[in-house]
Amino acid sequence: MLEDTIAAIATPLGEGGIGIIRLSGPEAIQIAARVFRPKRGPSLEETCTHRVRLGLALDPKTGEVVDEVLALVMRAPRSYTAEDVVELHCHGGPLACARVLEAVLKAGARLAEPGEFTRRAYLNGRLDLAQAEAVLNIIRARSRAGLAAAVNQLEGGLSKKVKEIKDEITGVLASIEASLDFPEEVGDPGREEKERLNKAREALKRLLSTWEEGKILSQGIKITLVGRPNVGKSSLLNAFLKEERAIVSDIPGTTRDTIKEILQLGGFPCELVDTAGWRQAADGLEELGIARSRAAAAAADLVLLVVDLTVGVTQEDTEIAESLRDKPLIVVGNKVDAVLEVDAGSLERLAGSCPWVAVSAKTGEGLEELGRKIRDLILSGRALRGPGEPLLLRERHKVALERALEHVEDALRGWSEGIPWDLVSVDLQGAWEALGEITGETAREEILDRIFSEFCLGK
Ligand code: GDP
Numbered sequence: 001m002l003e004d005t006i007a008a009i010a011t012p013l014g015e016g017g018i019g020i021i022r023l024s025g026p027e028a029i030q031i032a033a034r035v036f037r038p039k040r041g042p043s044l045e046e047t048c049t050h051r052v053r054l055g056l057a058l059d060p061k062t063g064e065v066v067d068e069v070l071a072l073v074m075r076a077p078r079s080y081t082a083e084d085v086v087e088l089h090c091h092g093g094p095l096a097c098a099r100v101l102e103a104v105l106k107a108g109a110r111l112a113e114p115g116e117f118t119r120r121a122y123l124n125g126r127l128d129l130a131q132a133e134a135v136l137n138i139i140r141a142r143s144r145a146g147l148a149a150a151v152n153q154l155e156g157g158l159s160k161k162v163k164e165i166k167d168e169i170t171g172v173l174a175s176i177e178a179s180l181d182f183p184e185e186v187g188d189p190g191r192e193e194k195e196r197l198n199k200a201r202e203a204l205k206r207l208l209s210t211w212e213e214g215k216i217l218s219q220g221i222k223i224t225l226v227g228r229p230n231v232g233k234s235s236l237l238n239a240f241l242k243e244e245r246a247i248v249s250d251i252p253g254t255t256r257d258t259i260k261e262i263l264q265l266g267g268f269p270c271e272l273v274d275t276a277g278w279r280q281a282a283d284g285l286e287e288l289g290i291a292r293s294r295a296a297a298a299a300a301d302l303v304l305l306v307v308d309l310t311v312g313v314t315q316e317d318t319e320i321a322e323s324l325r326d327k328p329l330i331v332v333g334n335k336v337d338a339v340l341e342v343d344a345g346s347l348e349r350l351a352g353s354c355p356w357v358a359v360s361a362k363t364g365e366g367l368e369e370l371g372r373k374i375r376d377l378i379l380s381g382r383a384l385r386g387p388g389e390p391l392l393l394r395e396r397h398k399v400a401l402e403r404a405l406e407h408v409e410d411a412l413r414g415w416s417e418g419i420p421w422d423l424v425s426v427d428l429q430g431a432w433e434a435l436g437e438i439t440g441e442t443a444r445e446e447i448l449d450r451i452f453s454e455f456c457l458g459k
């Protein structure tokens with residue numbers, strides 16, 4: 001499989017400044033040379049690594065000029081895939097990219113499958129599996145913090161932690177093997193080995209405790225704005241959008257009564273849903289809106305209950321709060337710009353054990369504090385990490401770590417109960433294998449297929 005040369009368009013389709021066709025494999029340079037005619041100087045085959053050349057891309061069958069391009073040669077192993085790689089930078093139109101790709105395929109390359117470049121980087125040992133997956137998280141990052149965590153994973157943060165734990169387990173396994181093979185000379189594993197296993201267990205638990213945060217960073221949280229009409233829900237959504245320029249996308253399917261936006265609040269990617277009404281209404285259309293509003297609130301990870309400070313807390317506000325009692329909630333007193341004093345007591349009573357904050361959608365006052373409160377509430381009770389400490393971003397890693405932890409705990413229990421050493425050893429091997437799935441040593445082909453099929457074409 002690694003013997004052929006693959007090619008794909010590496011940039012998004014559509015109009016752009018440049019479009020890049022990437023080739024990787026043993027014949028990448030020769031194949032590109034069949035397509036590329038330099039304006040001056042030596043041929044592509046004689047070009048030094050990491051040099052850029054200007055020339056024309058030609059159809060290798062007809063000799064027709066397809067586009068003017070730059071060719072970048074990166075010789076193995078100093079490339080993304082650790083193979084010979086050539087990038088042809090053409091003009092960023094869909095047709096130019098498609099024609100250059102076609103020329104490269106005619107010249108002998110095979111169209112790459114989704115994720116195949118990264119898969120080769122993995123198979124060639126340039127990246128381990130956790131690092132390859134980090135590439136996906138980087139591409140899909142929806143917040144600064146999520147991006148930072150993914151880059152940490154690409155740099156090997158998680159892999160290093162996993163390796164440390166694996167080393168502890170390997171050490172204990174070796175002691176057990178030695179004592180089984182040479183019972184006279186070596187003796188049974190003792191306090192030191194047990195200490196190592198305890199250390200491995202604590203490290204596994206600590207890593208697992210980062211999943212809640214990692215999940216939020218990779219998948220985002222759902223926040224729903226609820227409240228009586230005219231309290232300023234839509235204004236708040238707009239105010240957030242103005243503060244936060246990094247709007248990632250609009251979600252299609254916006255309806256008359258619920259509007260969704262994705263933005264960053266408190267450093268997290270959030271899907272913010274603005275609901276229309278909550279009140280019992282007479283006409284059927286509004287009923288539908290109310291049903292949708294309630295459904296949106298039920299699906300939310302966090303609800304922002306907006307009240308109008310110029311009106312004060314009403315009976316209806318209290319009823320809404322009651323109906324949401326089992327949800328993480330923040331009471332947002334809006335229009336603070338229009339009142340002389342905030343009636344903290346009534347907001348506090350409405351919020352109960354939940355936090356409240358006074359803001360103004362009009363002036364932006366208090367929005368930052370609201371962001372902090374969202375962050376605190378979402379992260380409350382979660383283990384705090386040191387800066388730069390790795391965090392779990394993928395469910396696959398969490399599942400593997402849970403399995404490893406279970407095995408380590410079984411081993412420790414068996415140890416205390418005095419079960420035979422070879423049975424302890426079986427559990428430790430199980431833990432070792434589960435950890436190896438994260439970095440890839442023990443990952444089966446199906447796992448690889450599943451992971452790399454998530455990638456886009458050309459990556
Ligand atoms: P919704 O029905 O809850 O979505 O409320 P809207 O966002 O449509 O706002 C209702 C009215 O309140 C509009 O006239 C807004 O201009 C006004 N409003 C919203 N936020 C503020 C605010 O922070 N201060 C003031 N003074 N007026 C606001």
Ligand code: ZN
Binds near residue numbers: 233234235275276
């Ligand atoms: Zn509204």
